[in-house]
Amino acid sequence: MTQPTTSPTTLDVLVVGGGAAGLSAATVLARSLRSVLVLDTGAPRNAPAAGVHGLIGHDGLPPGELLARGRAELASYGGRVVSAEAVGSSRDGDRFEVRSADGRTWSARHLVVATGARDVLxxxxxxxxxxxxxxxxxxxxxxxxxxxxxxxxxxxxxxxxxxxxxxxxxxxxxxxxxxxxxxxxxxxxxxxxxxxxxxxxxxxxxxxxxxxxxxxxxxxxxxxxxxxxxxASVVEARPGVLADLGVRTAELEMAGSVVARHVEADAMGRTSVPRVWVAGNVADPMAQVVMAAAAGVRVGALVNAELVAEDQERRVAGS
Structure with a gap:
């Protein structure tokens, strides 16, 4: 059995899920000089499709190629992607700790979950x-x-x-x-x-x-x-580590039948737990790739803005 590390890797932001939403959020944060890492299992929802559509400039691009380009772009700004499955999370004061199946632990000030959804057929x-x-x-x-x-x-x-x-x-x-x-x-x-x-x-x-x-x-x-x-599939969010933190899920109905299950969040991606965010299909089950990517960009910018405010508050309080 793999033993946990003695001390977690500390970050500004940990992103769980490396699809269009997660990579977009992480890239915005890396470009803002934040220490950010993405945990990803490498199993995107759209993997069976031959190409991505509706994404201007990339129409027909195979999903795997789109993600490979996204990972390379993130790496060019100092962000990292680790192939691992997040299996648990907890709150430690003003930080969050996330554990992976291989025993590693990461600690972050903000947590972004972009684990997507699965189609129930x-x-x-x-x-x-x-x-x-x-x-x-x-x-x-x-x-x-x-x-x-x-x-x-x-x-x-x-x-x-x-x-x-x-x-x-x-x-x-x-x-x-x-x-x-x-x-x-x-x-x-x-x-x-x-x-x-x-x-x-x-x-x-x-x-x-x-x-x-x-x-x-x-x-x-x-x-x-x-x-x-x-x-029509029933689209079910993959909330993953959010359940440990008490983040709520909800059902989306059409004519009395459940057509999707998603994580509750406001229009900006904020969940009911402060400094825990969601983007992409985990929050918006019907979003296409372009919408998920846009949500990730928005969440990344909002997380950075909150980190700036937190940093300024600490400096003012310590002056």
């Missing part, structure tokens, strides 16, 4: 295997790539009609499969009928593919050919 064999490529959820992330193709939307809840409208503008070969029996009420079915969108009876039994390419969905009534499957 329906339990359908083959769905996860094609996630992020043949199986998509966001028309702004993947819609262009499936335009004009045979898209089968799995209706699992109240978001189905909303998704049908968004994907329906991208292809006239959209069909909806009633995967959950109560996902489509009479009004929704009638609306889809008027719009010319076929409704098929489910549930989906298996997502089929050939050589990694999605080919269709098997149901009790046979195989429905498809080039892509659209489905």
């Amino acid at each position: 329906p339990e359908v064999p083959g769905l996860r295997e094609h996630w992020g490529r043949g199986v998509v959820h966001c028309p702004y992330c993947h819609g262009w790539e499936v335009r004009g193709s045979r898209v089968l939307l799995l209706a699992t809840g109240p978001a189905a009609l909303h998704q049908a409208g968004l994907f329906g503008q991208l292809t006239d070969r959209l069909s909806v499969l009633a995967h959950e029996p109560d996902a489509l009420d009479t009004a929704a079915r009638e609306r889809l009928s008027v719009l010319g969108v076929p409704v098929l009876e489910g549930p989906a039994l298996e997502v089929l593919g050939d050589g990694g390419v999605l080919t269709g969905v098997r149901t009790a009534r046979g195989v429905v050919p498809a080039d892509a499957v659209a489905v």
